[in-house]
Amino acid sequence: MSSPPSAMAVPVLLPRHVAVLLLAGVATLFAGNHVAARLAFDEGTGLLLAVLVRSAVALAVLVILFMAQGKRLVLPAGARRWQLLAGLMVAVQSLCLYSAVARIPVVVALLLMNTFPIQLALLTWALGGPRPTLRAALIMAVILAGLVVVLDVPTLVASPQALGEEWLTGVAFGLGAATAFSFALWITEHRLAEVGSTLRSLLTMLTVLVAMLLAGAMSLVPGGMALPASATGWAGLVSLAVLYSVAFSVLFISVPRLEMARNAPVMNVEPVASLVLGYLVLGQMLSGIQLIGGGIVLGGIVLLSLSRRP
Numbered sequence: 150m151s152s153p154p155s156a157m158a159v160p161v162l163l164p165r166h167v168a169v170l171l172l173a174g175v176a177t178l179f180a181g182n183h184v185a186a187r188l189a190f191d192e193g194t195g196l197l198l199a200v201l202v203r204s205a206v207a208l209a210v211l212v213i214l215f216m217a218q219g220k221r222l223v224l225p226a227g228a229r230r231w232q233l234l235a236g237l238m239v240a241v242q243s244l245c246l247y248s249a250v251a252r253i254p255v256v257v258a259l260l261l262m263n264t265f266p267i268q269l270a271l272l273t274w275a276l277g278g279p280r281p282t283l284r285a286a287l288i289m290a291v292i293l294a295g296l297v298v299v300l301d302v303p304t305l306v307a308s309p310q311a312l313g314e315e316w317l318t319g320v321a322f323g324l325g326a327a328t329a330f331s332f333a334l335w336i337t338e339h340r341l342a343e344v345g346s347t348l349r350s351l352l353t354m355l356t357v358l359v360a361m362l363l364a365g366a367m368s369l370v371p372g373g374m375a376l377p378a379s380a381t382g383w384a385g386l387v388s389l390a391v392l393y394s395v396a397f398s399v400l401f402i403s404v405p406r407l408e409m410a411r412n413a414p415v416m417n418v419e420p421v422a423s424l425v426l427g428y429l430v431l432g433q434m435l436s437g438i439q440l441i442g443g444g445i446v447l448g449g450i451v452l453l454s455l456s457r458r459p
Contacts, residue, residue: 160405168407171399172415178396180422183246183255184430185388190251192382197373199389200243201361204354206390210398211351220347231340232349236356238333243357244370245326252319254433256424260299260446261323263420266453267292268331276335285453292449298442299435350401414451421447 163171186199224232249258267289270281281289297303300320333353341349365374377383420443427433435443 162408163406168412169415173418175396175400176416176419177422178392180419182389182392183250184426185385186247187250187255189382189385193378194382194386195373195375196247197361197365197370203390203393204358206394207397208354208358210394215347215351225343228344231336232352235333235336236353238329239353240357240360242326242329245322249319249323252315255427256420258323259420259423262326263450265327265330268327269334272331272335288449288453292446295442295445299439414454417451
C-alpha cells in the first residue's frame with residue numbers, strides 16, 4: 150500500500166551537526182562574496198556591474214531549478230505589484246550593501262546589514278503587527294549600544310573629520326541596506342505568502358537584473374558599469390558571482406531539511422567569517438574595542454533571532 154501524499158512530501162531532516170556545519174559553510178561563502186566584492190571595487194569594478202553579474206549567475210541557477218521542478222510561471226491575483234516592489238527592495242538592498250562594502254570594512258558593513266531584525270520588528274509594529282516585547286526591546290537596545298562601539302561614534306562626534314566622509318557614507322549605505330531588506334521581508338511574509346519560494350526568488354532576481362540593466366543604460370550611477378582594471382579585479386568579480394550563487398543554491402535546495410526555525414541563528418556567523426577573510430585577503434582589522442562591540446552586536450542578533458516573537 151502506497152504512502153499518503155502528505156507523508157511522502159515531508160523531507161527528511163539532516164542531523165543537527167550536519168545542518169549547523171552546512172549553514173556555517175553557507176554563511177562563510179556569503180562572507181567571501183562580500184570580501185571578493187571589495188577586492189573587485191578596489192580594482193575599479195563598477196557597482197552596477199557587480200550586482201548585475203551576481204544576479205545573472207544566480208538567475209541562471211534559479212531558472213534551472215524552476216524548470217527541473219516543473220513549476221508554472223503563474224502569480225496569484227494581486228501579487229504582481231507586490232512581487233515587483235519586493236524585487237526592487239532587494240535591488241536597493243544589493244546596491245546599498247555593496248556601496249557600504251566599497252567604503253568601510255566588510256565586517257562593519259555586514260554588522261550594519263544584520264540590524265534588519267530590529268528594523269523588521271519595528272516596521273511590523275508600525276504596520277499593525279505585534280509590538281516588540283520588553284525582552285526584545287532590551288536586546289535591541291544592547292545591539293544599538295554595540296553598534297555605537299563598532300562605529301566608533303565617540304571619535305566621530307569629537308572629531309568628524311577623523312574617520313572621513315567615506316565612513317559616514319558607508320554607514321548610511323549599510324543601514325539603508327538593512328532598511329530595504331526589512332521592507333522586502335515584510336512584503337514577502339505579508340503579501341507574497343501564497344507565491345512559491347522558487348518562483349518568488351526567480352522573479353526577485355529577474356527584477357534585480359533588469360533594474361541594474363536600466364540603471365546602467367541611464368547612467369544613474371557614475372562608473373557603475375566600469376570593467377575591472379586588472380586581473381585581480383576580474384578575479385574578484387568572478388569570485389563574488391560564483392560564491393554568492395553557490396551559497397544561494399546550497400541554501401535554497403537544503404532549506405527544507407535544515408530545520409531553519411531552530412538552526413537559522415547559525416547564519417549569523419557571516420560577520421565573523423567576514424572578519425577573518427577581510428583580514429586575510431584585504432588586510433582589514435578592527436580595533437580591540439570595536440571587536441568587543443561587534444561581539445555585543447552579534448550576540449544580541451542571535452538572542453533576538455531566538456526569540457519566539459519580536
